Amino acid sequence: MKITLNLASQPYVDLRMVLKRLRMVMLVLILIAIPLLFLLKAEHKKAESATARVEQMQNNVRNLEQQQQSYEALMREPQNAAVLTQSGYLNGLFRRKAFSWTATMTDLETVLPSGVQVLSLDPTITKSGAVQIHLRVSGARDRAIQLVQNLEKSKHFASPRLAGETLAQTQGQGPNNSFQPVTNTTAVNFDILADYRPVTPDEKATENKQAEEKKTAQQDKNSGANHAKPAEREALAGKRGAR
Numbered sequence: 001m002k003i004t005l006n007l008a009s010q011p012y013v014d015l016r017m018v019l020k021r022l023r024m025v026m027l028v029l030i031l032i033a034i035p036l037l038f039l040l041k042a043e044h045k046k047a048e049s050a051t052a053r054v055e056q057m058q059n060n061v062r063n064l065e066q067q068q069q070s071y072e073a074l075m076r077e078p079q080n081a082a083v084l085t086q087s088g089y090l091n092g093l094f095r096r097k098a099f100s101w102t103a104t105m106t107d108l109e110t111v112l113p114s115g116v117q118v119l120s121l122d123p124t125i126t127k128s129g130a131v132q133i134h135l136r137v138s139g140a141r142d143r144a145i146q147l148v149q150n151l152e153k154s155k156h157f158a159s160p161r162l163a164g165e166t167l168a169q170t171q172g173q174g175p176n177n178s179f180q181p182v183t184n185t186t187a188v189n190f191d192i193l194a195d196y197r198p199v200t201p202d203e204k205a206t207e208n209k210q211a212e213e214k215k216t217a218q219q220d221k222n223s224g225a226n227h228a229k230p231a232e233r234e235a236l237a238g239k240r241g242a243r
Helices: 016-075 078-098 101-109 141-153 201-242
Strands: 117-125 131-140 157-167 187-196
Touching (some): 016 078, 141 157, 141 187
Antiparallel strands (some): 131 187, 157 187
């Protein structure tokens, strides 16, 4: 009779398959890590190159700012102060001269609701050429709100915002010194601020082309209708003659 005794403290486990699988997983991870390592090095080089370019541009900007400050200090000297004042005045004059009142009024007419009257139009032109318009209008309250909504949808006006609102009549009183409640039809004066973007020559040419195409299509439509009317009259006369 054969008796088998197991004197081990823990049961026997065959680890060969487990180790084999671990080696396969490690091999796959190494194969994946190698291209990722090369990609990381390439991206690191790109980041270093971009950082170097940014630092170079910052140095150029600082140099230009220092030159500007030195030139401004030179122009502020007593013998050059008059030239600086004159140049500032001329630059402001040129900026105001470049502003087209005709184009602005034309663009404003496209968004101005009926019943709203423009009381004043005050453009402010910055040194960078950006234009901000202070618009004061008068009309019914609902019409003024519609004007703000139209400005928001317009491609020539950006960021319209109300700067103030006052009743058209003094202290909100009616003709008999009685209090007049504010409603949608109450006449009010609105102060509106908006950024204005003038029409570029390309956009102006496109708009003119679209207007000409629309006009031509309307003329062709009217011409076709006019040609059709004599034919209808002849057909009607033929029917009457047959009767």
